[in-house]
Amino acid sequence: MNITLNGRPQEINPAMTLRNLxxxxxxxxxxxxxxxxxxxxxxxxxxxxxxxDGDTLELVNLVGGG
Amino acid sequence: MPLAIAGxxxxxxxxxxTGKFRSKADLAESIAASGTEIVTVAxxxxxxxxxxxxxxxYIPKSVTLLVNTSGARNAQEALRIARLAKASGxxxxxxxxxxxxxxxxxxxxxxxxxxxxxxxxxxxxVLPYMFPDLYVARELVKAGAATxxxxxxxxxxxxxxxxxxxxxxxxxxxxxxIVVDAGIGRPSQAAEAMEMGADAVLANTAVAxxxxxxxxxxxxxxxxxAGRLAYLSKLPxxxxxxxxxxxxxxFLFEQ
Numbered sequence: 001m002n003i004t005l006n007g008r009p010q011e012i013n014p015a016m017t018l019r020n021l022x023x024x025x026x027x028x029x030x031x032x033x034x035x036x037x038x039x040x041x042x043x044x045x046x047x048x049x050x051x052x053d054g055d056t057l058e059l060v061n062l063v064g065g066g
Numbered sequence: 067m068p069l070a071i072a073g074x075x076x077x078x079x080x081x082x083x084t085g086k087f088r089s090k091a092d093l094a095e096s097i098a099a100s101g102t103e104i105v106t107v108a109x110x111x112x113x114x115x116x117x118x119x120x121x122x123x124y125i126p127k128s129v130t131l132l133v134n135t136s137g138a139r140n141a142q143e144a145l146r147i148a149r150l151a152k153a154s155g156x157x158x159x160x161x162x163x164x165x166x167x168x169x170x171x172x173x174x175x176x177x178x179x180x181x182x183x184x185x186x187x188x189x190x191x192v193l194p195y196m197f198p199d200l201y202v203a204r205e206l207v208k209a210g211a212a213t214x215x216x217x218x219x220x221x222x223x224x225x226x227x228x229x230x231x232x233x234x235x236x237x238x239x240x241x242x243x244i245v246v247d248a249g250i251g252r253p254s255q256a257a258e259a260m261e262m263g264a265d266a267v268l269a270n271t272a273v274a275x276x277x278x279x280x281x282x283x284x285x286x287x288x289x290x291x292a293g294r295l296a297y298l299s300k301l302p303x304x305x306x307x308x309x310x311x312x313x314x315x316x317f318l319f320e321q
Contacts, residue, residue, distance in 0.1 A: 065108025
């Protein structure tokens with residue numbers, strides 16, 4: 001199954017939840033903000049949500065900036 | 067008197083941006099050395115290949131985080147970034163930054179007004195970065211901006227107060243705090259902005275890229291405070307002729 005992850009095509013296992021994906025791709029899962037198809041998904045829902053083929057997933061966090 | 071923004075009081079009037087520091091240790095030392103109570107951060111996609119350290123761990127809890135909307139090209143994009151920032155648990159204070167031009171990085175005043183209206187309506191504390199134009203500043207205040215942040219000069223240029231005369235007009239006419247942002251490359255420029263009555267100053271690139279960031283951060287903190295004190299002292303204005311500082315009587319050689 002293919003999704004767009006942070007602007008790039010990414011093949012993923014359909015069985016994975018959002019929490020699994022965040023843990024696989026991010027070093028500090030607690031600091032991650034998840035946006036799925038333009039909607040923010042709260043941390044509490046990560047374990048029960050899965051992505052669909054063609055979804056757009058954004059994993060963002062705070063960084064240095066002026 | 068402390069600086070009051072949205073009901074919160076700040077005793078230090080130097081804001082520090084957190085971008086471009088060579089190390090997180092440099093950043094932490096610079097925050098401490100400057101005494102800053104407000105720092106800006108940005109929101110970005112996580113780099114999936116190069117895991118970065120979490121910046122928030124290097125910012126003391128007592129310091130207010132101001133999340134900028136850099137990367138936004140219009141009001142709608144700024145709103146999206148602000149909502150994501152809020153979801154991080156830190157982002158109720160937003161520095162609106164809407165930029166379309168990649169060469170000069172000038173803020174888009176029209177979209178900034180729209181973004182301010184939208185964010186205030188959603189309950190954000192909004193500090194918009196803007197090009198110093200009196201009418202725009204008035205619209206921002208009408209839209210509910212907590213401060214107005216006019217640029218001193220181009221972002222990262224270290225040119226200082228190129229827009230000085232126009233910032234002065236905002237200081238005279240606008241009732242919310244005026245925070246001079248962008249282009250401030252030297253502590254003397256921060257002091258100059260404060261002497262003329264700005265309420266606060268923000269710097270980033272100069273500190274982050276200095277040979278010793280913590281020393282320059284400290285110098286900026288001191289210069290900002292010195293400028294404020296000078297402003298409060300009601301500085302005498304300059305004049306075109308000399309005015310002797312020693313008495314003009316009792317000279318030894320008088321006949």
